[in-house]
Amino acid sequence: MKKLKTIIVVSLLAILFLGTFVYLYRRSKPKEVHYEVLAPSVKDVQRTAVVTGKIIPRNEVNVKPQISGIISEIYKEAGQQVTEGEVIAKVKVIPEMSSLSSAQSRLRLAELNLKQAQTNYDREKALYDKQLVSADEYDQIRQALAQAKEEYAAAEESLEVVRDGVSKRNASSSSTLIRSTISGLILDVPVKVGNSVILSNTFNDGTTIATVANMNDLIFDGNVDETEVGRLTEGMPVVIKIGALQDYSFDATLEYISPKATQSNGANQFEIKAAVAVPSDAMIRSGYSANAEIVLQKVEGVLTVPESAVVFEGDSTYVMLVNGKEYTKKTIVTGLSDGVNIEVKSGLTENDRVRGNQIIE
Secondary structure: OHHHHHHHHHHHHHHHHHHHHHHHHHHHOOOOOOEEEEOOEEEEEEEEEEEEEEEEEOOEEEEOOOOOEEEEEEOOOOOOEEOOOOEEEEEEOOOOHHHHHHHHHHHHHHHHHHHHHHHHHHHHHHHHHOOOOOHHHHHHHHHHHHHHHHHHHHHHHHHHHHHHOOOOOOHHHOOOEEEOOOOEEEEEOOOOOOOEEOOOOOOOOOOOOEEEEOOOOEEEEEEEEHHHHOOOOOOOEEEEEEOOEEEEEEEEEEEEEEEEEEEEOOEEEEEEEEEEOOOOOOOOOOOOEEEEEEEEEEEEEEEEEEHHHOEEEOOEEEEEEEEOOEEEEEEOEEEEEOOOEEEEEEOOOOOOOEEEEEOOO
16 A cells, blocks of 8 residues: 555655646747738828827907996807907996096086087177177177087086996997907807906007907918927928817918927927918817827838838848748848838839848747
8 A cells, every 4th residue: 555655655755746747848949920911012101290289279369348447237148250340348437537527627617618609609799680790709709609509518427427437429339339359250258248358568568358250261380299290381281180179180381381390398399370271161169189190201102121121220121031941131222211112112022022120820
């Protein structure tokens, strides 16, 4: 019985030793390396510059009040269309007390002068009708009455303007009515009823009542690195892709390249602008983030190979030709690359096969 147990233990140890030996042997054997086999192909190759930026209206206007006061009514809201001259809001004037007192005093004085001029006229006219005074004297008194009436009307209008911001005679063009200066879409109305607003002057820009833009005339505004700006020219075609509208791409035309660089994260950047051709079925919002693809160089119908198959070594460029299970070094002349495929000007034919990336098993 003991002899049987001994045999079993020895057998198990032998099996374990043999299994370990086989495992280590297999681990120590070099694995056969396999590579992809790639075929050259004829296709178009283009080099593009991708510029990040945003879509903005070409003409965006901040509508500001012509007088200071308090917003009493708002007739429009963001997202509505507005035409030039259409009323957006109304301002209630809060008169300055010194100006109001001065205007009231002027009106009272004009009223006294008018009453006196009317009395003088009535007396003079009675004498003139009886031919007791000359026509010249009568004309002078009549002119004095006309001047007094005009002064009274001017004083009354001045008081209305100071007190109400508008007079009866210019109610249709009242400065208390805030009108849009262009036709377009209202992008923002940053004020509410009851807010105080001030007109633009030397010391401040004034309160913005509304922002209006023509959304049918949009541009792409972005910045391109100085390493690529030298290849750009005005009039180049641009393809705009908006992140919020993944199914859409828009054609555009490069129309502006800044002559001066700006610093951004230590790099020189040049501002560019492109006119966007917006399809009628697309709803574009101001400020959308977008990418602009600009074709810098392009060749059509050339022989190409994946750039990963090309070896760059000093001044030489070569690929590894596949000959059965062997590989032969072949020097080639390359051209334009798009980062994935590279043009082969000489050294290969469509019938050749080249070694690609290693296959991971």
